[in-house]
Amino acid sequence: MPRESKKAKCERALTVCERMNERYPQAECALHFTDPFTLVIAVLLSAQTTDKAVNSVTPTLFEKWPTPAAMAAASPVEVGDVIHRLGFFRTKAQHVVETAQKIMAEFGGEVPRTMEELTSLPGVGRKTANIVLNNAFGIVEGIAVDTHVYRIATRLKLTNASSPAAAEKDILAVIPREMWGPVNHQWVLFGREICDAKKPLCAECPLNDICPSAFKAHGNPVQKKKARRLS
The missing domain is CATH 1.10.1670.10 (Helix-hairpin-Helix base-excision DNA repair enzymes (C-terminal))
Structure with missing residues (x-):
């Protein structure tokens, strides 16, 4: 050939x-989220795990810690107890808390809107950043x-x-x-x-x-x- x-x-x-x-024609993100912060966390949790599994734990997760400020004050052990059904839940719990802390400390409590800043967050790679930019901000820099x-x-x-x-x-x-x-x-x-x-x-x-x-x-x-x- x-x-x-x-x-x-x-x-x-x-x-x-x-x-x-x-x-x-109407394809949408399968992860449930309400704002840029909950989307960042949901996508971070979805690595090597199904969207369905993530959607099963995020209602409780976001009820307990709905904002970067609240999540930054949580402990990884507490978060891990909520997401323990997900693969690699201990590492993900650590990243969730550290990501919230960095958003508070370096970005004024707001999820950043650039690829460089997003990928500086713990556990957030280019794939996650592409999804967040596209779905939360309507910014298309690549393909996840x-x-x-x-x-x-x-x-x-x-x-x-x-x-x-x-x-x-x-x-x-x-x-x-x-x-x-x-x-x-x-x-x-x-x-x-x-x-x-x-x-x-x-x-x-x-x-x-x-x-x-x-x-x-x-x-x-x-x-x-x-x-x-x-x-």
């Missing part, structure tokens, strides 16, 4: 985004590449990066900036419904005609359907 040109890859990526917009986005981008051959963090640069290079905003939420839904990690539904996939992995693993599903109709 000949090497795909940059132009062709960009055109294919654009088609992916257009089809995702048609399928998920989680496991779903990384898996889909890899299968679509939009990146060969060895990690989600490294893949973002490749994805941003082929998707128009004006389409970055909804990518994470749309691709997360798509990953859950169709492009599953273990059992992707390639025959039902609306991208199977432009996905190299679907051709490789299952043949061309579109051509197979045509062949069945002609037989």
Whole structure:
């Protein structure tokens, strides 16, 4: 198979985004939050844990400590008792308290609005910062590449990066900036419904005609359907 040109890859990526917009026109963040602070904490807690699990503990968490000032005065042990059902809860509890303390000490009690400042918070990486900037402030500086986005981008051959963090640069290079905003939420839904990690539904996939992995693993599903109709 000949090497795909940059132009062709960009055109294919654009088609992916257009089809995702048609399928998920109202995709939203699955985490429950009420303001920038609760969003920062919810996303911080979501690492290597499902959104459903996070949403099950945050009502109690935010009832006890609803603001940066309140959370900054909590102890990691207290927070850990509330979020103990989550993976790595002790580390996350420490980060939650330290993040609130830093917001109080260095940002006047307000969640910062820049990538550099957000990623200075304990436990907050670029993925978390992208989600907070996008959903809390309407600022789009990149795409939050989680496991779903990384898996889909890899299968679509939009990146060969060895990690989600490294893949973002490749994805941003082929998707128009004006389409970055909804990518994470749309691709997360798509990953859950169709492009599953273990059992992707390639025959039902609306991208199977432009996905190299679907051709490789299952043949061309579109051509197979045509062949069945002609037989």
